[in-house]
Amino acid sequence: MKKRKVISLLAMFMGIAVFSTACGQTAQTQEGADTSKTAQNSDAVSTAASNVSSAGNASNAGSASNSIDLNSMTLDQITQKAKEDKEVDSVGMPDSWANWGQTWKDINSKYGITHNDSDMSSTEELQMFKTEGKNATKDIGDVGQAFGPQAVSQDLVLSYKTSHWDSVPDWAKDKDGKWMIAYTGATTFLVNTDLVKTPPTSWADMEKGDYKVAIGDINGGTAQAAVIASAYAFGGSLDNLDPAFTFWTKLAKAKRISTLDVKQQNFQTGEVPVGVIWSFTAIPYKNAITQYHLKATIPSDGSILSGYASVINKYAPHPYAAALAREYIFSDAGESNLASSGAIPTRTDVKIPKNIQDATFSTADYQKSVPMKDTNAYEAACKKVVSRWQDEILPLLGQ
């Protein structure tokens, strides 16, 4: 009897503890949401005031409750403060993606700013900004172009226009500079020519082959883009994905879909003979892998152009370093780094030099690709791709 009493007492105590914390937590989050809205409204009024105060406590940027106004500072001021920041922490900008490695190296050698990256998907990056809130540990991120507007609507980012604002086309930037797209890439086939005797140059070629094809995790932007590109190849569009799914169902039934991720190591071991990725990852992979001969081709019948937007965390612990990083990314040197990975710079006044074109793709190759300018339509199409893949293709895989 005594034992039962003890157990029930403990259970009651724990139940009360749990419920009270749970209720307290939801109340807390509600309050948190309210205060951030009021902060937004008073932003415009207090910008001038916060300028003075933020200049004073640059090192305590994380604790400032109003957002910092980077646009009213000169480049020299920002450079100065960035050097004081000494480091920049990024999300989703690893060295091997679009040649960020070179850019981070340049920033280090030019300004003495060190760098750390945590690689994550676009959703995870915004999630991180959101969950961390004022206790942020990340400064700058690189998200799929569909996520720029999301970041703005959730008020997660700072505005910074950089000195190259005017040369960036309107579709590649938020009107306040809260996100800016520095580069786009084209759908690309990366083929292991040692294992595949007839490398495909188009989706039609691929349909006739006998090798396995990998596109990566369907929840990731790269795979979704691959399916949409295949839709264009077979006569479909963002609204009509049926031709794409006919094609992929055919491949699935022939057991030609590889379930591996399209990461460098899987190409390196030869497990993935043909992968569909972006031009700015295909070139770096091709250059880095010595075990096999690889060839990067932009499919002639279906390729889309999609970009990635630079976003600066609203509560970034090193906002000035982040701003300087963005400035460098859009500078001639930064855009050139991007171009040498196979990315297409968005700045209208930057032309890719011939030697880089020879090492990657010519501008003529890129012309074949369809730009995805309508982000809402693209986002909706991506959602359809995921749910249709789960309903139609998944049951045929891995059996």
Place this chain on the structure above:
Amino acid sequence: MTRKKYGYLLALLPFFVVALMYEIIPLSMVLIKSFLPDEGGSFTLVNYKIIFTKLLYQRSIYNSMKISLISSLAGILIAVIGAKAAHAIKGRGKVSFMLILNMVSNFAGIPLAFAYMILLGNEGVLVHMGHYLGIASLEKFQLYTSFGMSIVYIYFQIPLATLLLIPSFDALKKEWSESAQLLGGTHSLYWRKIAIPVLMPEILGTFCILFANALAAYATVYALMMSDFPLLPVEIASNYVGEIQTRPGLGGALSVVMMSIIAVMITLSNILIKKLQKGVSRRG
């Protein structure tokens, strides 16, 4: 005497505090969120409805349970054989066996997936060997199927189970096997009628751990199959870290389902233990 007895409850306090802070509370948050729809709103069962009606999630529950059961059964079988063998040989051999087991139990996740890719993948060493030697089963081996996954799962179940069972086998009293021999019983009779029944609680307990371990395994299978093989932990993760949107409600509901499956398994095995214990007296 009674006051002293209740005083001992204090010893339980640190345990409960830690468990509460880092396990119970996060868990309750997940549970609560599972009843909230992702678009915002109040209490609803819509997440659970989605799980039980969408083919993808039905498949993941089925696949997860299938692979977990198979790999746990195979794992526990091999572990019993291994622990029994380790019990018989003492000294140096046993110690090095345990050393290797321990080292290999860290071999999981991407490194394990990578090793199996090199071994049995499309361009795997064994596959090439099968091609040269003309062994069709090796040459045609498909790693990226549910069969291939089971093989990989069994691999990481073995060290875990064996390590957990060796101490239990060590506790078998030598007197028991000696008396069994004196009474004219054979070696296998001893094992069948005395030792295994005595060890059943531990074996079943370890089986539950293996089951839960397999059910929750994520990194290894994700590296090999991405999201293309519907499994519960993969689906849960993709609801939290997808590219399009995070759906904590649905992810939470899936987690609750997973936890319930494990709870059911534990209850079943406890019932089984009670039934078996009826005839066995350990303090004899």
Place this chain on the structure above:
Amino acid sequence: MDKTKKYERIWILIIMIYLLIPLAITMVYSMFQKWTKVLPEKFSLSGYGAVFSDKLFLYAVIRSIVMCIIPIAVTTVIVLLALFVAFVYFPGLKKFIQMICMIPYSIQGVILSVSILSFYVSVNNIFSNRYMMLCGAYCVIILPYMFQGIYNGMNAIEMSTLMESAQMLGAGGMYAFFRVIVPNIATSIFVSALLAMGIIFGDYVLVRNLTGTAFENMQIYLYQIMKTDSVKASAVFVIIMMITFCITAAVFSLKGKERIGHHKKRGRK
């Protein structure tokens, strides 16, 4: 009896070979530049050279080891105390504790890290410190292993008899516990602690989500390297295995001296 021993030895050999093959493969892969057919080509230890000259690797190893110590110590103590009280005084609590300890299995990885993060990050005191969160998360993650090992160990010895005899001889409750019970289940504790260490070493998701890749433990270092060069990554992994092997061997040899003493004592009876 000798014949049976032979069979047993064969079984153990088979199991060991099966378990060691993937490890051996990784080792071979790390020592050759190219392995596209049956036999590898171009022997080179450049992978290992690159790893050892990389300072980041050393820091990563140290960080991993440091992160192991506190959670293992904390969890061992709390589980020992809790199970001790449960076994001796309140047997009804055993199932309750078991339930709590089995739960972490189902909330591993993503869920645990996301829920802990979202709950504690907004609380502005010591608990929102990332490393505190990571410690707490690790304590919870290794609960099932510590529980199962210590539970098996306690089941195996006759706790109440031992406690009664100790108390009859005049030892107090706690003293009896620490001097009598614990040494008897020491094997289980050590085995579980080593298992737990393996879990923490192998953890990737929790570190990534809670402290970010700025805190590079071994797994994060491994994954970063894996993205660029799988040969070097294999070398890193082989080194990790060697380190684990050495630590385990050291622990075992320390314990082995204890146990031989025990055997001798029992033999005299």
